[in-house]
Amino acid sequence: MKSKLILENGQVFEGRAFGHIATCVGEVVFNTGMTGYQEILTDPSYYGQMVTMTYPLIGNYGINLEDNESQTAKVRGFIVRERCDDSSNFRAEIELDKYLKQQNIIGIDGIDTRSLTKILRNSGTMKGIITAEELSSEDIQKYFEIFDNTYAVYEVSVKEKEILPPLISDMDPKDIVSISVMDFGVKRNILTNLRKRGCQITLYPADTKAETLLSDNSDLVFLTNGPGDPEDLTEIVNEVKKIIGKKPVAGICLGHQLIALAMGGSTEKLKFGHRGCNHPVKDIRKNKVYITSQNHGYHVSKLPEDFEITHISLNDESVEGMKHKTLPVFSVQFHPEASPGPVESSYLFDEFIELAKIKL
Numbered sequence: 001m002k003s004k005l006i007l008e009n010g011q012v013f014e015g016r017a018f019g020h021i022a023t024c025v026g027e028v029v030f031n032t033g034m035t036g037y038q039e040i041l042t043d044p045s046y047y048g049q050m051v052t053m054t055y056p057l058i059g060n061y062g063i064n065l066e067d068n069e070s071q072t073a074k075v076r077g078f079i080v081r082e083r084c085d086d087s088s089n090f091r092a093e094i095e096l097d098k099y100l101k102q103q104n105i106i107g108i109d110g111i112d113t114r115s116l117t118k119i120l121r122n123s124g125t126m127k128g129i130i131t132a133e134e135l136s137s138e139d140i141q142k143y144f145e146i147f148d149n150t151y152a153v154y155e156v157s158v159k160e161k162e163i164l165p166p167l168i169s170d171m172d173p174k175d176i177v178s179i180s181v182m183d184f185g186v187k188r189n190i191l192t193n194l195r196k197r198g199c200q201i202t203l204y205p206a207d208t209k210a211e212t213l214l215s216d217n218s219d220l221v222f223l224t225n226g227p228g229d230p231e232d233l234t235e236i237v238n239e240v241k242k243i244i245g246k247k248p249v250a251g252i253c254l255g256h257q258l259i260a261l262a263m264g265g266s267t268e269k270l271k272f273g274h275r276g277c278n279h280p281v282k283d284i285r286k287n288k289v290y291i292t293s294q295n296h297g298y299h300v301s302k303l304p305e306d307f308e309i310t311h312i313s314l315n316d317e318s319v320e321g322m323k324h325k326t327l328p329v330f331s332v333q334f335h336p337e338a339s340p341g342p343v344e345s346s347y348l349f350d351e352f353i354e355l356a357k358i359k360l
Contacts, residue, residue, distance in 0.1 A: 001132050003108050005050075005079060008126040008144055011119065015110035017132045018083055019100025025143040026050040026076030028128035029297065030117045032276030035061075036340020037096070041075055041105070042068040044156035044185030045253065045295050047227040048149035050077035050128055051275075054117050058109075059084035062092025063099045069187040069339060073103035074156060074227075077130045079116070083109040106130050124271045125297065152227040153236070153254075156185035157206035164191060164201040176200050177356050180218040180247075182208060182236075184226025184254050189339040193349045194222075207235070210242035220248045220356035223255025225335065230257040230267050230298055237261045244329055246360060250352045251331035253296050259331050260322070263304035270318075273297040274334075277341025280314040281334055283321070289314065292334040293341025299333060328358040 003017035007028065030052040031040055037058050040051055058080040078100065087095055100107050108130050120126070127144050129135070135143075166176055177199045181191070184206050191201055202216060206226075213221055221243050230237075240262040243249060251259045257267045274294040281292045300319045303309065311321030311332055321332040335341070336348040 003130060003132040005108055005111060005116075006129040006131070006135070006140060007119070008128065009119075009123060013111040013116060015108045017106060017108055017130075018097045019078065019107040020104045021132055022104070022106050023129065023131040023133055023135070023143070024050075024077050024106050025127060025129045025147045027125055027149065028052060028079070028116075028120065029125050029273055029275055030054055030120055031295075032278060033340055036277060038063050038067055039069050039340045041073045041078065042070045043187055043295060044070050044074045045225050045227050047074045047152045047156050047185065048076055049227070050079055050130065051075050052079040052113055052116055052120070053081075054113055056081040056113065057084055058082070059096035060087060061089035062087030063094045063096060064091040065093055066091070067339070069189065070156070073100070073105050075105060078105060078107040079111065079113065079130075080107065080109045081111065081113045083107070120272050125273060149228050150232050153184045153206050153233060156227065157183045158203050159205060161205070162203040164195060164203065166198045166200055167192070167195040168198050171198055177220070177353055178202070178218040179220045179222050179356065180204060180213050180216045181222045181224060182206060182213070182255070184224050186224035187335070187337060187339060189337040190224060190252065193337050193346060194352070197349060197353055199353065208239070210239040213243060214246055218247070220250060220352065222352070223249065223251035223258055223331070225253035225255065225295070227254075229269070230254060230261055233258065245327055248328035248355045248358050248360070250355055252335065253333060256322070256331035256333050257298055257300060259329060260300040260304055263307065263324075265300055265304035265307070266302035267298050268301040269298050270296070274313070274315075277338065279334065281311050281320045281345070282314055283311050285310055290345045291342045292336070292345050293338045294334045296333060328355050328360070330355055
């Protein structure tokens, strides 16, 4: 079925619809990863976004449900150059087209994703509509006007407290590290990395009050990744302020940005974001470069007082990690759990756990 991608700047790409056929609006972004499309589809940080894959062939190894980063697909739409309907992998359980149908996600293929990526790099990310209908200019404008991703974090967060035990059998209870996780759209593999290291996770909804988290008597408060603009989350920032200085605090991605805002720093939107699994980051402390997995549209533009930079992007020199000079507070912008991507920066989970051992 013929379909169109209509960009907010008026440019139109014609292609073929697949997955769940509908008209949908979202923010159009691009990801430079060569693999990992199913982790991308199920990453809650992509909620409200239409993801363009720059690698041309997508679907060739199918979908296996074990590698999903959340229970359902979270993207608003999926944009590819060429869709493969005949997957070839011993772990494949379902084809990409069928999976998107089940998840009510529209896809479009057959368009020039190189040209689209150039537009997004030059003009910045923008709203887009994927549709198989003939829309009037009034309809198009109405779709753009109704799109709002302000409350995305609350859509993807858990609704009730959940407790996840360590993934190490027969642990001595005194060796278990307890972590209170504020869930803004956490990826499953973040939790798995912590649990494999002997951590017990208590997962809390995004709107949980500081008093509740502090009464949990955990060793560490962990702020997760998630979608949207951190400056929209003023209530969460206020709760984070109440926690810092009373408990060790760590963060990844959105959690990193929220720590910065809570401590008086600033964030701003990147022109086209960092999304992919080939981003070089330098750990200043180790004088070593790691290739990292990233997915963010915002960054820390002004470092909070009494913080120092620990990691920096070698692509644009943006802040990729920071720590407080005296308090046990440490965060990174990138994704050390990978999924998809290289796992060489997973050493940071060991640093998070060492942070948890500091008593205040």
